[in-house]
Amino acid sequence: MTATMITDIGLLVTNDPTLGAGQLGELRDAAILIEDGRVAWVGAAAGSDAVGGASAPAAGAEATGSAAAPPQVLSAGGDCVIPGFVDSHTHLVFGGDRSAEFEARMAGQAYEAGGIRSTVEATRQATDAALRARLRGFIDELLAQGTTTVEVKSGYGLSVPDEERLVRLAAEVTDEVTFLGAHVVPAEYRGRADAYVDLVTGPMLAACAPHARWIDVFCETEAFSVEQARRVLTAGIAAGLLARVHANQLGPGDGVRLAVELSAASVDHCTFLSDDDVAALAESDTVATLLPGVEFSTRQPYPDARRLLDAGVTVALASDCNPGSSFTSSMPFCIALAVSEMGMTAAEAVWSATAGGAAALRRTDVGSLRVGARADLVQLAAPSYNYLAYRPGVPLVRRVWKDGELVRQPLP
Known part of the structure; x- marks a missing residue:
C-alpha cells in the first residue's frame, strides 16, 4: 500500500492529549503520515513553528525506518482533520x-x-x-x-x-x-x-x-x-x-x-x-x-x-x-x-x-489518530470541528479515509 502524507492541516484532532492541546489533543499547522492502513507519524507540518512534534518527514523511510518509497503527498488546504x-x-x-x-x-x-x-x-x-x-x-x-x-x-x-x-x-x-x-x-x-x-x-x-x-x-x-x-x-x-x-x-x-x-x-x-x-x-x-x-x-x-x-x-x-x-x-x-x-x-x-x-465498543485502534491507530480520518470543509455544531445540516465532510484508503473525496 502506498504511504500517504496529509499536510497543510489547519487543525488536527488526535484525541491524544500527549500529542496536543486539551482533551482532543489538538495540533495546529499539522501533518499526518499513513502507512499500511495505520497512522505512522503525527506532528507539525514541514516549515511550521507548531508545537507538538518534529517537522513532517519527507518520506516514509524517515518516519518508520523502513525502505518505503516517498509517500504520496496530499494537502488539506488548511482544513480541520478529525478521527473518523x-x-x-x-x-x-x-x-x-x-x-x-x-x-x-x-x-x-x-x-x-x-x-x-x-x-x-x-x-x-x-x-x-x-x-x-x-x-x-x-x-x-x-x-x-x-x-x-x-x-x-x-x-x-x-x-x-x-x-x-x-x-x-x-x-x-x-x-x-x-x-x-x-x-x-x-x-x-x-x-x-x-x-x-x-x-x-x-x-x-x-x-x-x-x-x-x-x-x-x-x-x-x-x-x-x-x-x-x-x-x-x-x-x-x-x-x-x-x-x-x-x-x-x-x-x-x-x-x-x-x-x-x-x-x-x-x-x-x-x-x-x-x-x-x-x-x-x-x-x-x-x-x-x-x-x-x-x-x-x-x-x-x-x-x-x-x-x-x-x-x-x-x-x-x-x-x-x-x-x-x-x-x-x-x-x-x-x-x-x-x-x-x-x-x-x-x-x-x-x-x-x-x-x-x-x-x-471497547476499541483502542479507532477513535484517535495516535501512532498505530487505524488510519480512519475525516477532512472537514471547515477550519475547525466547531463548525459541526455551528453549521448544522451543511455537508462539511470533504474527504474520508478508511484504513488508509481514500473512500470519499470531492467531486471534480
Missing part, C-alpha cells in the same frame, strides 16, 4: 417503512416501542438480497458523512432463522455485530415473555452467537423486565459475547444499574436517570451512550449530558439509526443536537462521537 466517527449504536438491517408513524408523532401521538413489531413483520418478509442491498446503501451513506466504524444490531427478526440471517448479513459489513433478539416480545409470544426469553437464551443465541460480538437487551417496561434482561445478558456472556444494554429510555428503571453490575461496555439512551444511576456509572467502566436523534424524532426530553460529564461519566454519542425512532445516519447532526440540546461543548461532542464511541 465511531457510531456504536445502529439498527441497519430491516425491511419496510415507518414514515407514517413519524408523521403521526409529529402530529402529537406519543412514541411507543410497539412500533418495532411492524418492522419485524416487514423484515421477515424481505429477501436476503433486499436486506443486503439496503444495508450496504446505509454503509455508503455513513461513510459519506464521516462514519468509519459502525456497530449494527439485529432485533427485527425475533425468530431463530430471521435473527440468524440478520446477524449474518450485518457481519458482512462490520466486525461490531450485536445480537438483539431481546428487542421486544414478538406478536406470536404475546403474554408469554418468559417463554420468549427461553427461546432467546437457547436456540436463538446458539444460532446467532457465531456471527456476533455483542449481546444486547431492551430493558424497559414495554419490553423486558430487569430479571428477564439479566437472564439474556448472562446467557450471552456465558456464550462468549460482550454485554451492552438499552435502558432508561422511556422512563426510570433498573437497567442502568444492571448494566453496571454486569460490567456492560455501554448502556444506551440514559434519558431518565436517578442520582444513584449517575453515581453508579461514574464509578464504573460502563459508557453512557446518548442518542439525541431519538429525542429529536420522538419529541421526548433530551438526556442531560452535562450532568453525566460533570459527574465523571464516560459519554458516547451514536445515531441509533433505525426506521422508527431515529432514522438518521448523520453523526454530524447528532453532534449539533448534543451541543444545542444536551449541554455539551463542541469539543466534548466530537470526542464522544469518536473516542467515546470507541470506548463504548
